[in-house]
Amino acid sequence: MAKAGTWQRGLKGVAPHYAVKCNPNPALLGALAALGSCFDCASPAEMDAVLALGVGPDRIIYANPCKPESHIEYAASAGVNVTTFDSVEEVGKVKRFHPSCKLLLRLKVPDSGDAVLDLGTKYGARDEEMAPLLRAARGAGLEVSGVAFHVGCEVSRVGVYDAAVEAARTVFDAAVALGMPPMHVLDIGGGFTAGGGAASRFEDACDVINAALVRHFGDMPDVEVIGEPGRYFAETPFTLAARVFGKRTRGEVREYWIDDGIFGTLSCVVNINRYIPRPVPVALSVSDSAAGDDETHPSTVFGPTCDSSDVVAQGYPLPELRIGDWLVFHDIGAYTTVVSTNFNGFSASEMKTYLASCV
Numbered sequence: 001m002a003k004a005g006t007w008q009r010g011l012k013g014v015a016p017h018y019a020v021k022c023n024p025n026p027a028l029l030g031a032l033a034a035l036g037s038c039f040d041c042a043s044p045a046e047m048d049a050v051l052a053l054g055v056g057p058d059r060i061i062y063a064n065p066c067k068p069e070s071h072i073e074y075a076a077s078a079g080v081n082v083t084t085f086d087s088v089e090e091v092g093k094v095k096r097f098h099p100s101c102k103l104l105l106r107l108k109v110p111d112s113g114d115a116v117l118d119l120g121t122k123y124g125a126r127d128e129e130m131a132p133l134l135r136a137a138r139g140a141g142l143e144v145s146g147v148a149f150h151v152g153c154e155v156s157r158v159g160v161y162d163a164a165v166e167a168a169r170t171v172f173d174a175a176v177a178l179g180m181p182p183m184h185v186l187d188i189g190g191g192f193t194a195g196g197g198a199a200s201r202f203e204d205a206c207d208v209i210n211a212a213l214v215r216h217f218g219d220m221p222d223v224e225v226i227g228e229p230g231r232y233f234a235e236t237p238f239t240l241a242a243r244v245f246g247k248r249t250r251g252e253v254r255e256y257w258i259d260d261g262i263f264g265t266l267s268c269v270v271n272i273n274r275y276i277p278r279p280v281p282v283a284l285s286v287s288d289s290a291a292g293d294d295e296t297h298p299s300t301v302f303g304p305t306c307d308s309s310d311v312v313a314q315g316y317p318l319p320e321l322r323i324g325d326w327l328v329f330h331d332i333g334a335y336t337t338v339v340s341t342n343f344n345g346f347s348a349s350e351m352k353t354y355l356a357s358c359v
Contacts, residue, residue, distance in 0.1 A: 146185025261303010
């Protein structure tokens with residue numbers, strides 16, 4: 001995968017832990033595993049998917065700050081020995097069910113309100129909670145190995161990374177002041193994007209992160225820095241092909257029904273991914289299409305369910321299509337089938353996936 005090389009060049013020395021929740025497709029997981037990637041898992045099912053590839057548990061971080069007790073027990077049995085936390089109650093659960101597990105204190109990022117999805121509304125300890133949490137872990141005899149944060153999905157102001165790294169250093173220093181062993185892991189989370197012409201944004205984020213690491217951790221060269229990219233690796237390798245099975249003409253407007261929609265793979269149109277569909281028509285055959293005809297019509301593309309909100313695109317310029325033609329959607333791998341449903345009996349799990357290239 002070309003993105004793996006771009007990551008290594010942009011964030012040299014930052015080990016990627018792919019966020020499995022973004023897209024657990026076995027082909028993608030296998031390609032990343034072969035490239036030496038580590039993994040961010042949030043449940044036993046995600047751990048199983050990675051372990052089944054022969055990946056060792058030492059390459060998995062259990063990056064879920066609030067976990068069911070049985071899931072913590074499973075992590076212990078699987079040998080996954082690093083997890084995140086942001087509450088005293090979580091310290092107690094880890095102490096009871098996985099006392100040898102190392103902890104990363106998840107902190108709430110300062111000023112991440114411009115993110116498409118601000119994860120700080122659900123996860124992350126506040127400034128005044130840091131010292132009590134460190135004391136709780138120390139009292140429980142658990143090792144706090146480092147700090148984790150997540151600036152949110154697709155932040156528009158990459159400067160937030162500097163504030164987050166600075167806040168993390170404050171926690172490192174607080175642990176030393178409390179007489180705890182020095183921390184050695186910094187998890188800078190995810191939120192990176194690679195599709196839709198976002199390469200410059202990734203480069204800008206890399207510049208800020210690299211400078212922040214030098215500024216705030218330059219005197220700690222032994223700190224291991226990791227990241228949790230999800231969509232950065234998942235959003236560009238996949239292409240969806242959907243078949244046109246219905247059509248209606250109303251004046252200049254064309255309405256088409258395709259065999260996927262917002263309750264399936266194209267859920268990314270309405271979920272946090274905010275995918276902007278730009279369907280590319282592929283005619284069934286040259287003889288069946290208006291070859292050479294550049295005329296387009298304002299078109300609405302519906303998904304297959306009976307829900308009137310199942311609209312993939314509206315007013316989109318498309319040439320005249322016929323039943324049996326195909327629409328192709330590029331760069332559609334992030335938060336797609338993994339958040340789909342079986343609504344109306346249409347199941348994304350029945351879709352076929354073809355591996356065209358793993359380079």
